[in-house]
Amino acid sequence: MSLPAPLQAIIDFVRRGYPQGVPEHDYLPLFALLRRRLSDEEVAEIAAALADGPAAAQEPAAISDAIERLTSETPSETDIERVRVRLHGAGLAV
DSSP: OOOOHHHHHHHHHHHHHOTTOOOHHHHHHHHHHHHTTSOHHHHHHHHHHHHTSSOTTOOHHHHHHHHHHHTTOOOOHHHHHHHHHHHHHTTOOO
16 A cells, blocks of 8 residues: 555554554554544554554454544543653654
8 A cells, every 4th residue: 555655654653663563452542643633534544554564463353443433432541641652752743
Protein backbone atom coordinates (compact mmCIF):
# COMPACT_ATOMS: atom_id res chain seq x y z
CA MET A 1 0.00 0.00 0.00
CA SER A 2 1.43 3.37 -0.98
CA LEU A 3 0.65 6.13 1.50
CA PRO A 4 1.30 9.86 1.29
CA ALA A 5 4.67 10.76 2.83
CA PRO A 6 3.22 12.26 6.06
CA LEU A 7 1.17 9.12 6.76
CA GLN A 8 4.11 6.85 5.91
CA ALA A 9 6.23 8.84 8.36
CA ILE A 10 3.68 8.12 11.10
CA ILE A 11 3.72 4.40 10.23
CA ASP A 12 7.51 4.43 10.40
CA PHE A 13 7.43 6.12 13.83
CA VAL A 14 4.82 3.67 15.14
CA ARG A 15 6.88 0.73 13.93
CA ARG A 16 9.99 2.21 15.53
CA GLY A 17 8.08 2.72 18.79
CA TYR A 18 6.68 -0.82 18.62
CA PRO A 19 9.35 -2.91 16.88
CA GLN A 20 7.61 -6.14 17.93
CA GLY A 21 4.22 -4.84 16.77
CA VAL A 22 1.55 -2.83 18.53
CA PRO A 23 0.01 -4.83 21.38
CA GLU A 24 -3.73 -5.25 21.02
CA HIS A 25 -4.43 -3.18 24.16
CA ASP A 26 -2.59 -0.20 22.65
CA TYR A 27 -4.58 0.03 19.40
CA LEU A 28 -7.48 2.03 20.84
CA PRO A 29 -5.33 4.67 22.58
CA LEU A 30 -3.00 4.83 19.56
CA PHE A 31 -5.85 5.53 17.17
CA ALA A 32 -7.42 7.97 19.63
CA LEU A 33 -4.15 9.92 19.69
CA LEU A 34 -3.83 9.87 15.92
CA ARG A 35 -7.44 10.90 15.49
CA ARG A 36 -6.69 14.15 17.31
CA ARG A 37 -4.48 15.21 14.39
CA LEU A 38 -5.74 13.19 11.45
CA SER A 39 -9.01 12.59 9.66
CA ASP A 40 -10.92 9.37 10.18
CA GLU A 41 -9.89 8.33 6.65
CA GLU A 42 -6.21 8.90 7.43
CA VAL A 43 -6.48 6.90 10.65
CA ALA A 44 -8.12 4.07 8.68
CA GLU A 45 -5.28 4.17 6.13
CA ILE A 46 -2.72 3.92 8.92
CA ALA A 47 -4.65 1.05 10.51
CA ALA A 48 -4.70 -0.81 7.19
CA ALA A 49 -0.95 -0.28 6.77
CA LEU A 50 -0.29 -1.56 10.30
CA ALA A 51 -2.45 -4.62 9.60
CA ASP A 52 -0.27 -5.37 6.57
CA GLY A 53 2.92 -4.87 8.59
CA PRO A 54 5.64 -7.42 9.17
CA ALA A 55 5.19 -7.83 12.93
CA ALA A 56 3.47 -11.06 13.90
CA ALA A 57 1.66 -9.46 16.85
CA GLN A 58 -0.42 -7.26 14.56
CA GLU A 59 -3.84 -8.72 13.92
CA PRO A 60 -6.18 -7.14 11.35
CA ALA A 61 -9.26 -8.16 13.36
CA ALA A 62 -7.95 -6.40 16.49
CA ILE A 63 -7.20 -3.28 14.47
CA SER A 64 -10.67 -3.28 12.89
CA ASP A 65 -12.24 -3.73 16.32
CA ALA A 66 -10.25 -0.79 17.73
CA ILE A 67 -11.28 1.45 14.83
CA GLU A 68 -14.94 0.55 15.33
CA ARG A 69 -14.71 1.07 19.11
CA LEU A 70 -13.07 4.47 18.59
CA THR A 71 -16.42 5.99 17.64
CA SER A 72 -18.10 4.86 20.86
CA GLU A 73 -15.38 4.30 23.43
CA THR A 74 -12.77 6.63 24.87
CA PRO A 75 -9.58 5.04 26.15
CA SER A 76 -8.45 5.98 29.62
CA GLU A 77 -6.03 8.87 30.05
CA THR A 78 -3.57 6.36 31.54
CA ASP A 79 -3.69 4.27 28.35
CA ILE A 80 -3.34 7.34 26.15
CA GLU A 81 -0.38 8.60 28.18
CA ARG A 82 1.34 5.19 28.03
CA VAL A 83 1.09 5.18 24.23
CA ARG A 84 2.07 8.84 23.96
CA VAL A 85 5.25 8.20 26.01
CA ARG A 86 6.11 5.17 23.89
CA LEU A 87 5.70 7.08 20.63
CA HIS A 88 7.55 10.09 22.02
CA GLY A 89 10.49 7.76 22.68
CA ALA A 90 10.43 6.91 18.97
CA GLY A 91 10.44 10.59 18.01
CA LEU A 92 6.73 11.15 17.31
CA ALA A 93 5.06 13.97 19.18
CA VAL A 94 1.34 13.26 19.47
